[in-house]
Amino acid sequence: MLTFDLNATCGDARAGVIHTDHGDIQTPIFMPVGTAGTVKAVHQHELREEIGAQIILGNTYHLYLRPGCDILRQARGLHKFNAWERPILTDSGGFQVFSLAENRKIKEEGCTFRSHIDGSKHLFTPENVMEIQRIIGADIMMAFDECAPGDSDHRYAQKSMELTHRWLDRCIKRFNETEPLYGHHQALFPIVQGCQYEDLRKISAEYIASKEPEGCAIGGLAVGEPTEVMYQMIEVVNAILPKDRPRYLMGVGTPQNLLEAIERGVDMFDCVMPTRNGRNGLLFTAEGTINIKNKKWETCFEPIYKDYTLAYLHHLIRAEEILGLQICSIINLRFYLWLVGEARRHIIAGDYAAWKASILPNLGRRL
Amino acid sequence: MLTFDLNATCGDARAGVIHTDHGDIQTPIFMPVGTAGTVKAVHQHELREEIGAQIILGNTYHLYLRPGCDILRQARGLHKFNAWERPILTDSGGFQVFSLAENRKIKEEGCTFRSHIDGSKHLFTPENVMEIQRIIGADIMMAFDECAPGDSDHRYAQKSMELTHRWLDRCIKRFNETEPLYGHHQALFPIVQGCQYEDLRKISAEYIASKEPEGCAIGGLAVGEPTEVMYQMIEVVNAILPKDRPRYLMGVGTPQNLLEAIERGVDMFDCVMPTRNGRNGLLFTAEGTINIKNKKWETCFEPIYKDYTLAYLHHLIRAEEILGLQICSIINLRFYLWLVGEARRHIIAGDYAAWKASILPNLGRRL
Numbered sequence: 001m002l003t004f005d006l007n008a009t010c011g012d013a014r015a016g017v018i019h020t021d022h023g024d025i026q027t028p029i030f031m032p033v034g035t036a037g038t039v040k041a042v043h044q045h046e047l048r049e050e051i052g053a054q055i056i057l058g059n060t061y062h063l064y065l066r067p068g069c070d071i072l073r074q075a076r077g078l079h080k081f082n083a084w085e086r087p088i089l090t091d092s093g094g095f096q097v098f099s100l101a102e103n104r105k106i107k108e109e110g111c112t113f114r115s116h117i118d119g120s121k122h123l124f125t126p127e128n129v130m131e132i133q134r135i136i137g138a139d140i141m142m143a144f145d146e147c148a149p150g151d152s153d154h155r156y157a158q159k160s161m162e163l164t165h166r167w168l169d170r171c172i173k174r175f176n177e178t179e180p181l182y183g184h185h186q187a188l189f190p191i192v193q194g195c196q197y198e199d200l201r202k203i204s205a206e207y208i209a210s211k212e213p214e215g216c217a218i219g220g221l222a223v224g225e226p227t228e229v230m231y232q233m234i235e236v237v238n239a240i241l242p243k244d245r246p247r248y249l250m251g252v253g254t255p256q257n258l259l260e261a262i263e264r265g266v267d268m269f270d271c272v273m274p275t276r277n278g279r280n281g282l283l284f285t286a287e288g289t290i291n292i293k294n295k296k297w298e299t300c301f302e303p304i305y306k307d308y309t310l311a312y313l314h315h316l317i318r319a320e321e322i323l324g325l326q327i328c329s330i331i332n333l334r335f336y337l338w339l340v341g342e343a344r345r346h347i348i349a350g351d352y353a354a355w356k357a358s359i360l361p362n363l364g365r366r367l
Numbered sequence: 368m369l370t371f372d373l374n375a376t377c378g379d380a381r382a383g384v385i386h387t388d389h390g391d392i393q394t395p396i397f398m399p400v401g402t403a404g405t406v407k408a409v410h411q412h413e414l415r416e417e418i419g420a421q422i423i424l425g426n427t428y429h430l431y432l433r434p435g436c437d438i439l440r441q442a443r444g445l446h447k448f449n450a451w452e453r454p455i456l457t458d459s460g461g462f463q464v465f466s467l468a469e470n471r472k473i474k475e476e477g478c479t480f481r482s483h484i485d486g487s488k489h490l491f492t493p494e495n496v497m498e499i500q501r502i503i504g505a506d507i508m509m510a511f512d513e514c515a516p517g518d519s520d521h522r523y524a525q526k527s528m529e530l531t532h533r534w535l536d537r538c539i540k541r542f543n544e545t546e547p548l549y550g551h552h553q554a555l556f557p558i559v560q561g562c563q564y565e566d567l568r569k570i571s572a573e574y575i576a577s578k579e580p581e582g583c584a585i586g587g588l589a590v591g592e593p594t595e596v597m598y599q600m601i602e603v604v605n606a607i608l609p610k611d612r613p614r615y616l617m618g619v620g621t622p623q624n625l626l627e628a629i630e631r632g633v634d635m636f637d638c639v640m641p642t643r644n645g646r647n648g649l650l651f652t653a654e655g656t657i658n659i660k661n662k663k664w665e666t667c668f669e670p671i672y673k674d675y676t677l678a679y680l681h682h683l684i685r686a687e688e689i690l691g692l693q694i695c696s697i698i699n700l701r702f703y704l705w706l707v708g709e710a711r712r713h714i715i716a717g718d719y720a721a722w723k724a725s726i727l728p729n730l731g732r733r734l
């Protein structure tokens with residue numbers, strides 16, 4: 001069983017521990033995205049020792065296409081394949097099918113699509129997505145959902161949410177019919193949808209809560225809607241989701257987003273922002289953001305990570321050197337993990353809101 | 368002063384120690400190439416701790432163009448700029464001007480060229496190349512030479528060699544007129560040229576030896592000539608170069624090339640092969656070479672570096688993941704440093720030729 005201990009609350013903000021067979025996760029937590037079985041440009045030992053990552057993500061869509069299920073099964077799962085022995089969460093592949101794949105067609109049965117790699121034709125269904133995640137061996141599996149476009153009208157949003165709910169039932173059925181393949185427990189998290197419609201979000205949260213899941217996810221946010229709408233949806237949903245289970249806000253977001261969502265009772269986050277922005281030379285720090293390509297850093301010989309200076313990092317990114325991508329990725333992930341660690345500390349200390357108010361102006365500053 | 372202690376010889380093979388102000392270098396040694404102030408895809412601490420690099424290269428051409436002399440001077444040299452406190456050798460920029468730059472024109476004065484980055488026009492002369500290397504602060508500076516094409520006829524080869532000798536005199540003059548900028552000693556190594564003509568190589572080696580340099584380099588080899596011709600040229604040259612100074616064979620080569628050249632009295636090597644081939648998924652190991660892209664490695668779950676398996680590395684390189692480039696680069700550099708370390712050990716043990724004969728068949732094997 002995946003279990004969740006709530007250590008402290010501060011308003012709606014929560015500090016807890018998720019227990020998995022691959023170890024504990026102290027929440028709130030940020031999960032670095034390891035799309036194809038690797039957090040881009042970062043070694044596994046750097047994730048553990050430099051960044052303090054407690055859990056990483058894998059993308060079912062990518063892993064299914066490459067290396068593929070045969071190889072992952074022969075490797076006895078992703079943990080063994082990529083030598084990451086801490087917890088892993090996999091998404092359901094739904095989001096990537098909608099954002100990356102070609103010729104996708106959504107039907108009641110599931111979703112057909114063509115691979116963005118070689119154009120080959122595939123079908124994801126709630127059932128086979130459960131089976132794929134069994135093969136990957138993630139500690140936390142996600143239900144197969146449709147992530148409707150952010151600007152969907154109410155009619156489409158409702159239709160899509162209802163499909164997601166029917167798919168959830170099929171996911172749960174297949175999940176219960178199958179066993180973990182490698183001897184460790186796997187949890188299934190359903191996903192709340194409903195776009196930016198409060199009534200739909202409530203219906204969806206109630207539906208998800210009624211399944212008594214080991215944890216709950218909130219999907220379909222940060223897809224273009226105003227930030228305040230996202231926060232409002234989180235509040236609506238978290239008022240309904242069970243308090244004794246971890247809550248995962250999918251694909252979010254900026255450091256500010258994390259702190260606001262933590263204040264509203266979210267426990268888990270993932271986002272490509274620290275790594276993707278890092279590879280573009282955008283650094284997150286406790287004092288603000290740095291565009292390392294700016295000429296102002298050219299002669300700033302202050303160290304930013306190990307003995308590497310801002311001037312050196314400016315040079316590396318300007319020269320498109322791989323080491324620049326490596327260093328920026330580590331810096332940003334370290335910062336994200338530091339931020340959620342600080343959030344946890346202040347929830348436990350009981351001064352989360354004051355701390356958040358004090359750090360927010362810094363986070364938005366451009367250095 | 369850069370000094371050189373010869374610890375042992377085994378036939379013509381030599382085991383020694385080069386003493387520099389940034390530390391000792393045990394020879395024979397391979398020097399990873401850090402073109403633009405970074406060994407591509409490898410952290411400095413990995414060079415030190417995982418790879419055992421004792422000295423790295425910087426390319427004057429690249430560093431001059433980016434970050435440029437102003438910034439390097441403000442950083443107080445490349446060691447401080449890239450946080451590498453062990454020895455650094457810089458080439459003279461000549462080779463890159465001839466291989467990378469556009470619109471190059473060789474004149475008695477020097478060489479004009481256009482930057483491969485932005486097309487800007489520049490002039491390298493023996494004098495300013497000394498000044499640039501003073502600013503970079505390399506422990507070992509190289510004389511400015513013309514690296515003539517491998518298929519040059521005797522007439523051109525002689526003309527080019529004589530120009531290189533005149534340039535050497537100008538290099539030495541400017542070198543002697545200038546001081547190190549950062550308080551550590553810098554040595555100047557002249558370069559033997561002469562293409563594949565024994566008579567020219569002899570003349571050039573004698574000219575270089577007459578300058579009583581702190582170390583000598585052999586340039587213009589491994590540029591397309593048969594391997595046996597290269598070995599023959601090394602023998603001709605090393606019979607003349609001073610025995611009490613280190614000898615550096617520039618830009619060479621395969622593991623087999625290294626062992627043959629060591630047997631013929633070479634002490635120092637550099638080559639992009641381990642890093643460049645590594646980024647293409649070609650691995651060097653003591654049992655032979657591996658093309659990690661081959662399907663045969665797809666399900667080979669043997670670890671190759673840390674806990675990373677061949678199957679995982681196959682996946683990373685196939686998926687064009689940055690981590691794959693990082694791991695392959697480390698594996699190959701580790702192997703090159705291991706190989707020269709073993710060579711040193713066997714020179715000291717007195718069984719170099721036998722060891723070389725035993726390992727050579729492995730090195731040529733494709734796994």
